[in-house]
Amino acid sequence: MDDGLYQIWVYLSTTPLLGLTVTLVAYQAGMWIYTRAGLHPLLNPVLIAVVLLVGLLMVTGTEYRTYFDGAQFVHFMLGPATVALAVPLYRQFQKVRRSFVLILVAILSGSATAALSAIGVAWALGASRETLLSLAPKSVTAPIAMGIAEATGGVPSLTAVLVILTGILGAVLGTWTLNALRITDWRARGLAMGTASHGIGTARALQVNDVAGAFASLAMGLNGLATAVLLPLILGLIF
Amino acid sequence: MTLGFITLLLVFQLVGEVISKGLDLPLPGPVVGMALLFLALVIKGDVPNGLKDTAGGLLKHLSLLFVPAGVGVMLHLHMIRDEWLPISVALVVSTVATIAVTALVMKGCCRFVDEDRGQEPNDG
Numbered sequence: 001m002d003d004g005l006y007q008i009w010v011y012l013s014t015t016p017l018l019g020l021t022v023t024l025v026a027y028q029a030g031m032w033i034y035t036r037a038g039l040h041p042l043l044n045p046v047l048i049a050v051v052l053l054v055g056l057l058m059v060t061g062t063e064y065r066t067y068f069d070g071a072q073f074v075h076f077m078l079g080p081a082t083v084a085l086a087v088p089l090y091r092q093f094q095k096v097r098r099s100f101v102l103i104l105v106a107i108l109s110g111s112a113t114a115a116l117s118a119i120g121v122a123w124a125l126g127a128s129r130e131t132l133l134s135l136a137p138k139s140v141t142a143p144i145a146m147g148i149a150e151a152t153g154g155v156p157s158l159t160a161v162l163v164i165l166t167g168i169l170g171a172v173l174g175t176w177t178l179n180a181l182r183i184t185d186w187r188a189r190g191l192a193m194g195t196a197s198h199g200i201g202t203a204r205a206l207q208v209n210d211v212a213g214a215f216a217s218l219a220m221g222l223n224g225l226a227t228a229v230l231l232p233l234i235l236g237l238i239f
Numbered sequence: 240m241t242l243g244f245i246t247l248l249l250v251f252q253l254v255g256e257v258i259s260k261g262l263d264l265p266l267p268g269p270v271v272g273m274a275l276l277f278l279a280l281v282i283k284g285d286v287p288n289g290l291k292d293t294a295g296g297l298l299k300h301l302s303l304l305f306v307p308a309g310v311g312v313m314l315h316l317h318m319i320r321d322e323w324l325p326i327s328v329a330l331v332v333s334t335v336a337t338i339a340v341t342a343l344v345m346k347g348c349c350r351f352v353d354e355d356r357g358q359e360p361n362d363g
Contacts, residue, residue, distance in 0.1 A: 147267025157311025232265030
């Protein structure tokens with residue numbers, strides 16, 4: 001590298017500006033590819049951005065900590081965004097108030113299934129304790145899941161990646177599973193997608209049917225709350 | 240987005256953190272904040288327009304917000320390499336199981352409730 005250019009790099013790589021800017025650029029590149037590919041679930045923009053950034057940091061030999069000095073400004077907004085989830089949750093709640101108790105029963109069943117089946121299968125195949133704890137909240141929307149992982153002894157950044165993968169899996173396998181079970185009710189289909197695969201499943205449900213979409217977003221919010229309450233209790237019994 | 244409603248979200252988060260830490264709850268502070276805001280909306284009975292816009296603006300770019308944490312996966316690549324089999328099988332099995340259980344329970348519940356109103360969709 002040219003010496004002057006190298007000096008600029010040395011300076012920039014220590015300021016928060018670079019980490020913040022590359023995060024935004026990588027995400028927009030991810031969105032561009034995702035949109036161009038007709039919203040294909042495997043080309044999730046977050047997944048693309050993460051792959052691009054990990055590649056960039058490895059090629060330039062930059063430490064994650066240095067990158068995070070800048071990226072933390074984006075990361076910080078997860079807190080207020082989690083609080084803001086109360087707004088769509090309330091709006092969906094108003095729509096389905098009457099059948100609320102039944103919906104709650106279905107979501108609680110799904111929430112317990114998600115955590116117990118993930119822990120059980122991974123444990124049977126010999127996963128480490130850290131991995132089990134990071135897997136447990138994988139069906140919950142990322143900001144809540146990461147908070148849960150942090151509170152229960154998992155690895156939040158590993159959880160973030162597992163959450164995204166779960167979302168993609170749900171979007172890809174959901175239609176097939178629901179058809180195989182002959183579930184024709186849009187309410188049940190949406191609820192299942194939102195509970196199992198949070199925002200990515202909800203986005204998929206919204207593309208297919210309005211009712212399914214509304215039930216999916218309610219399920220995403222309530223499953224976040226339910227898992228945050230239930231999971232520490234379940235983990236307390238197991239570990 | 241108005242400054243007032245951003246402040247409101249941060250205040251709910253802060254109160255959530257204080258309650259979570261103060262009572263030693265296993266719940267993350269922002270989740271407690273979300274539950275409190277949800278309760279406040281139920282009591283108030285509607286969502287103020289400014290809050291609707293602020294929350295909407297923030298949630299529109301929600302997926303961007305977990306990119307920095309996602310990049311943290313580079314610190315755990317060895318762990319994923321060592322445990323790729325349990326991780327991938329657990330993800331697939333658990334996702335399919337969760338979809339199946341949630342949908343079947345909801346279907347069972349709906350049938351039980353809709354019977355009175357005769358709205359049960361006849362799907363054999």
